[in-house]
Amino acid sequence: MNKNIKLGAVLIGLLVTTVSYQASDSYNDMVKKDTQQFRDFFSKKFPYVEMTDYANGVYALDSASREQWEEIEEFPPYELNVDNGESLFNTPFKNGKTYADCFSNGGIGIAQNYPRYEEGAKEVMTIELAINRCRQSNGEKPLKYKGGALADISAYMHYTSRGNKLALTVDSKGAYAAYEAGKKFFYSKRGQLNFSCADCHMALAGQRLRADITSPALGHTTGFPVYRSKWNALGTLHRRYGGCNKNVRAKPFKAQSTEYRELQYFQTLMNNGYELNGPSARK
Amino acid sequence: MNKLKVLLLAISIVFVGGATQAGDKGDLEKKLAYAKAQYAKAEKRGFAWTTTPKVLGKAKTALAKGDLKAAKKFIKKALVETEASLAQADTSDNNWQDFVPK
Numbered sequence: 001m002n003k004n005i006k007l008g009a010v011l012i013g014l015l016v017t018t019v020s021y022q023a024s025d026s027y028n029d030m031v032k033k034d035t036q037q038f039r040d041f042f043s044k045k046f047p048y049v050e051m052t053d054y055a056n057g058v059y060a061l062d063s064a065s066r067e068q069w070e071e072i073e074e075f076p077p078y079e080l081n082v083d084n085g086e087s088l089f090n091t092p093f094k095n096g097k098t099y100a101d102c103f104s105n106g107g108i109g110i111a112q113n114y115p116r117y118e119e120g121a122k123e124v125m126t127i128e129l130a131i132n133r134c135r136q137s138n139g140e141k142p143l144k145y146k147g148g149a150l151a152d153i154s155a156y157m158h159y160t161s162r163g164n165k166l167a168l169t170v171d172s173k174g175a176y177a178a179y180e181a182g183k184k185f186f187y188s189k190r191g192q193l194n195f196s197c198a199d200c201h202m203a204l205a206g207q208r209l210r211a212d213i214t215s216p217a218l219g220h221t222t223g224f225p226v227y228r229s230k231w232n233a234l235g236t237l238h239r240r241y242g243g244c245n246k247n248v249r250a251k252p253f254k255a256q257s258t259e260y261r262e263l264q265y266f267q268t269l270m271n272n273g274y275e276l277n278g279p280s281a282r283k
Numbered sequence: 284m285n286k287l288k289v290l291l292l293a294i295s296i297v298f299v300g301g302a303t304q305a306g307d308k309g310d311l312e313k314k315l316a317y318a319k320a321q322y323a324k325a326e327k328r329g330f331a332w333t334t335t336p337k338v339l340g341k342a343k344t345a346l347a348k349g350d351l352k353a354a355k356k357f358i359k360k361a362l363v364e365t366e367a368s369l370a371q372a373d374t375s376d377n378n379w380q381d382f383v384p385k
Contacts, residue, residue: 187380202384249334250332253329
């Protein structure tokens with residue numbers, strides 16, 4: 001009798017594991033399908049652009065801007081930010097620990113694993129949020145999310161991850177819900193001007209909006225944080241999200257809000273397989 | 284007697300006009316409060332516009348100054364904006380997938 005009960009428990013355990021594995025497999029499959037559809041849109045719209053070149057944003061589409069950008073990248077304006085970021089990263093907290101203690105591999109070459117869905121906290125974790133959580137768990141005050149010291153630390157961590165391919169997964173119902181929420185945000189129209197992210201960065205990608213050319217959404221997140229000429233400073237992706245929302249006269253969300261983290265999760269999943277190339281310079 | 288009749292008529296016009304204006308002001312204050320509540324709803328749903336607080340501010344200032352014509356104009360604009368914001372929120376909830384290119 002005991003033997004039969006034990007055998008039954010093992011069989012049930014195997015069945016649950018198989019079903020769970022199949023469910024998580026299907027979430028990743030659904031995201032892969034979306035990703036292919038997303039990329040097909042751009043390959044049809046811009047048949048002359050190499051798929052890997054989308055990591056360079058608008059410079060994949062406009063040769064004149066690209067020429068200027070390549071000259072800027074010879075003496076990158078974010079170099080000092082990376083140096084400062086490295087110094088901050090290696091400076092111990094008051095308790096003697098450092099950022100390296102909070103991250104796998106000491107925080108070096110790991111940016112391609114972010115953002116990711118954390119099952120325990122049931123939230124999307126970005127590298128910037130992880131930096132501040134590290135600070136707070138070591139008795140330090142959090143840094144502001146849009147620029148400054150936090151952007152410099154993020155720039156350093158991304159710099160050490162340059163060339164690494166994005167390798168995110170969607171392994172649970174919670175992760176898929178976060179992905180879908182980000183996807184919904186991306187395609188929802190907002191603001192007085194009634195634009196969605198997709199309007200400017202898919203339908204109107206490559207077109208002129210005032211003096212600028214809108215960048216394609218594919219590859220969007222790979223180069224962040226960016227030194228933007230308009231800011232005359234290094235800034236994070238969430239700073240850019242806020243600016244974009246304001247441009248269409250939508251009240252922006254706070255940097256590292258749930259909404260912006262989920263949007264970043266969706267956008268980064270669309271870039272899965274792309275090499276990280278941040279930090280970078282942008283207009 | 285005629286002068287008295289004219290005086291009484293003038294007083295009643297002022298009284299009725301003043302009461303109407305007070306009624307208008309009270310009505311506009313209620314509408315402004317409603318517009319603010321609608322803005323708060325749009326904000327909670329994540330679809331507030333940056334332009335609406337400015338319009339609400341102008342309505343409040345106009346009401347405070349007693350410029351009911353201007354207040355009415357700004358309140359109407361605020362109500363149009365908040366209605367549109369909430370419509371965007373509804374479209375997002377119900378139809379966002381329609382905007383995904385196939």
